[in-house]
Amino acid sequence: RKISLGLAPLAASPARQTPDSGHPARIKSTRDLGSEIEALVKSNAPRKRILLVEDQVEQSTAMADGLRRLAQRVDVVQSAEAAMAILTASQPDIAVIDVGLPGMNGAELANLILDKWPQIHVVNITDWTRAVEIEDALEKLRARGAEILTKPLQPDDMLLILMDGLAA
Secondary structure (H helix, E strand, O other): EEEEOOOOOOOOHHHOOOOOOOOEEEOOOOOHHHHHHHHHOOOOOOEEEEEEEOOHHHHHHHHHHHHHHOEEEEEEEEOHHHHHHHHOOOOOOOOOOOOOOOOHHHHHHHHHHHHHHOOOOOEHHHHHHHHHHHHHHHEEEHHOOOOOEEOOOOOOHHHHHHHHHHHH
């Protein structure tokens, strides 16, 4: 479900590589997903603080609820400007940013975060239509280390975001 946009794949973190191919691992079944989620929730790994920037309430509610079920701390805002207030006060571990935000768009916000707070794991989310419209901007973000995922996010996408965040 990651958008490739024609770039050579960035090196996947060890948690996401299959042993024989080096390609990102995908969770094969709901049972596997359930055991991965249970292991994450029961682990002693520190909980991540996640900034979710999404202007569609249904999307933000579903994603935030999913991340909270994974025992993560989630701050939800609906604009890049509101995100900046949180980023200035305290930096999250992971920023999940919708590309199509009102005002400053999500690609601009992601670039700003990567410039000012490079320790934050940036994940941009978008739909295929918008991805095609701003392909160059997304390729540049990906080259800088940001991940690009398609909406709506699935539970395994959220788990993989956390696994990347734990490896970072």
